[in-house]
Amino acid sequence: MLTEGRAGGGVVAADHVSLRRNNLSVVLRHVRAAGPRSRARIAAETGLNKATVSSLVAELVDRGLLREGRAESERGALGRPGQLVELDGSAVCGVxxxxxxxxxxVTALDLGGEIVTERRVPLDVAHLDPGTTLDQLAELISGAVRVVEARGGEAAGVTLAVPGLVQSTTGSLRLAPNLGWAELPIVDLMQERLDAPAYPVRVDNEANLAALAAYTELRKDTDGKAEDIVLLTGAVGVGGGMVAGGHLLPGGHGFSGEVGHMPVAPAGGICGCGRTGCWETVVGLTALLNKATDPDDPVRDPSLDVEQRLAEITRRAEAGEARTLRALADVGTWLGIGGAILVNILNPNALVLGGYFAVLGPWLKEPLESAIRDRVIAPDGGGCRVVQSELGFTAAVRGGALISLDQVFLDPTLIGRDATGVAQ
Structure with missing residues (x-):
């Protein structure tokens, strides 16, 4: 409700601007969720009046966020076909x-979620100082932004995905044990390297961002049905993220998802966090390679791209190499032991395998599902199915790009011309 004006009507003017900004968001998010729509249909489905929708659509088109599509007759309607409007992916990208x-x-996605550019480079980050690593990442980010700008677009923001405890509100990394990093103002450090960019820079836990991307992917496969999921993403470390009711569950202080440090193997090895028997010591990529290969095996070389290393493990598994198959079965069983704990506590609709777990899913899935059936107290494994994500190692960067784009959907006035319209 609009408040009465005072001091020359400033409060009313502010409320009009705020209301219009909200209505712009409503229309833009509706087109994203529902697909191309005529103005009349948008009005009917959102409850806004037709004149308001026409004005809002005109501004969103002017900002480059919507574009005119094909003409289409509304079902049962008489007269000329309505002009559809749809998302315009050219004006803005999230990185x-x-x-x-x-x-x-690094990955840049346009407003429609299509890839504009992506790149991954092998780097032994664990043996480099943070400054050197951030220098190289800044170069990758700057390259992606240049690609976006070269096609006439602008970056809505950059979201950094880091495997560790992150405080997104302060832009700080508290602890990343597998990197050997602690207490870094990572957002400030990256903004310095990017020369204080006009777009915002954020940071979040990589498993949380991967979970958001996996949830978005899964909704496409379930005709938009919202499900509760737990994503398990594996590389050297193991992380997890949960989406419930369409919302990520970050925890009271933002530190959720560190499932790799559940103590599941008391007689296990020393974890990167300094503790003994963490889950990732028996299911992380290092654990698999230790079980499947000798110390001098080239597949252990960290300078080799992770997908090349996994391609070799896949080749050996497909060839029936006994040691590789035993290692995969062992990791799959341990994955199910820890997964059963999560299913017993959270009862998700789906346990989604990401990272290297997804790549080697054909060999991990059966022992994992068997362990879940044996250990989950609810019938039929609590109704939880195991799903292999198709995103592989791109999930976290895609989730980061989606978070950056979400800000545009929440406030379309961040992009393009300044807002001049008044709520109708």
Whole structure:
């Protein structure tokens, strides 16, 4: 409700601007969720009046966020066909950037979620100082932004994905044990390297961002049905993220998802966090390679791209190499032991395998599902199915790009011309 004006009507003017900004968001998010729509249909489905929708659509088109599509008759309607409007992917992109133990990655997605550019480079991050790593990541980010700008677009923001405890509100990394990093103002450090960019820079846990991307992917496969999921993403470390009711569950202080440090193997090895028997010591990529290969095996070389290393493990498994198959079965069983704990506590609709778990899913899935059936107290494994994500190692950067784009959907006035319209 609009408040009465005072001091020359400033409060009313502010409320009009705020209301219009909200209505712009309503229309833009509706077109994203529902697909191309005529103005009349948008009005009917959102409850806004037709004149308001026409004005809002005109502004969104002017900002480059919507575009005119084909003409289409509304079902049962008489007269001329309505002109559809749809998302315009050319004006704005969200950028996601990831730091992991043995690689850096960056992806830019347009407003429609299509890839504009992506790149991943192998890098032994665990043996480099943070400054050197951030320098190289800044170069990747700058390159992605240049690609976006070269096609006439602008970056809505950059979200950094880091495998560790992150405080997104302060832009700080508290602890990343597998990187050997602690207490870094990572957003400030990256903004310095990017020369204080006009777009915002954020940071979040890589498993949380991967979970958002996996949830978006899964909704496409379930005709938009919202499900509760737990994503398990594996590389050297192991992380998890949960989406419930369409919302990520970050925890009271933002530190959720560190499932790799559940103590599941008391007689296990020393974890990167310094503790003994963490889950990732028996299911992380290092654990698999230790079981499947000798110390001098080239597949252990961290300078080799992770997908090349996994391609070799896949080749050996497909060839029936006994040691490789035993290692995969062992990791799959341990994955199910820890997964059963999560299913017993959270009862998700789906346990989604990401990272290297998804790549080697054909060999991990059966022992994992068997362990879940044996250990979940609810009938039929609590109704939880195991799903292999198709995103592989791109999930975290895609999730970061989606987070950057979400800000545009929440406030379309961040892009293009200044808002001049008044709520109708």
């Amino acid at each position: 996601g950037a990831e730091i992991n133990v043995d690689y850096l990655a």
